[in-house]
Amino acid sequence: MTKADIVESIYEKIGFSKKESAEIVELVFDTIKETLEKGQKIKISGFGNFVVRHKRPRIGRNPQTGQSIEISERSVLTFRPSQILKQALNK
């Protein structure tokens, strides 16, 4: 499933034009991205939480050569699925 399928269901369900449906779906994801970019989390009840986690620098190893290299400090996005979503997958 892609964004186009979501657009299609918005179009069918609410009756916006295809163009308007596409713009709104785009705006939903853009708003989520802007929020995460600021380091804030997104909590969607029934679906899950998107959380930005800060990682400290650490020493890693190139598994091929065995050479030690420093892995820089970074921020990563993690998704924690809600109980409801997990249950939905196991019905």
Add this chain to the structure above:
Amino acid sequence: MTKSDLVEVLGSKLKHLPIKEVEVVVNTVFDKMTSALAEGGRVEIRGFGSFEVRTREPRQGRNPKSGASVYVGTRKVPFFKVGKELKERVNTNGRGVSAP
């Protein structure tokens, strides 16, 4: 930011729409993704990331409280892989600096 905060922010960007409709849009987006995953499908949102269903092998677990051994059957879990664009945006604007 919760789902209702998201509806509010979107509502302020879409002033011509009643807030109820914005709420229906947001719910539809996540309901649609949930049902696709429930059917075992993959969801790919360009610029955001992709969701897929992974299968966890059955294992012998333990009740941490009583110590009793329990069997945990095959389970399906959702897995999210961050898209390249969002991965970079989160990293450059967070405290982390350089992208790998």
